[in-house]
Amino acid sequence: MVLDHLHFNKRLRQLARKHQAMSNGYSPRMRADGLIVFRPKxxxxGVSLPSLVLFVFAFFAFKAFLVASLGDVAYEDRLATLKDGTFVEQGGAWVMQVDPATRYLADHIGPILR
Known part of the structure; x- marks a missing residue:
């Protein structure tokens, strides 16, 4: 009797897990024997790879635009101000520092802006 109860509880847990998986949607599949089986999707x-790449490129382009429009000296002065600030401002200064990709883009954007 106890084993029957344990098997019953195990089957209930499996059904609850399958029901939870099916709540996200499901698609019917026909097996080779003709039986239609529903599989959870x-x-x-939430974030796809192309959108992530686009975001990173846009961020580097934004930094390059700032460097090209402000100039190297003014941009470095603003970064120095951020480096002397709070912990969050120091993190922002680290993220906004000029890197090779930003330098490359700024060198190509600069003549267009001037």
Whole structure:
């Protein structure tokens, strides 16, 4: 009797897990024997790779625009001000520091802005 109860509880947990998975959507599949079986759809990530690459490129382009429009000296002065600030401002200064990609883009954007 106890084993029957344990098997019953195990089956209930499996059904609850399957029900939870199916709540995200499901798609019917026909097996080779003709039986239609419903499989849960997998949850997709909220951020796709192309959108992440676009965001990173836009961030570097924004930094390059700032460097090209302000000039190297003024940009470095503003970064120095951030480096002397709070912990969050110091983190912003680290993120906004000029790197090779920003320098390359700024060198190509600069003549267009002037």
């Amino acid at each position: 997998r949850k997709r990530s």
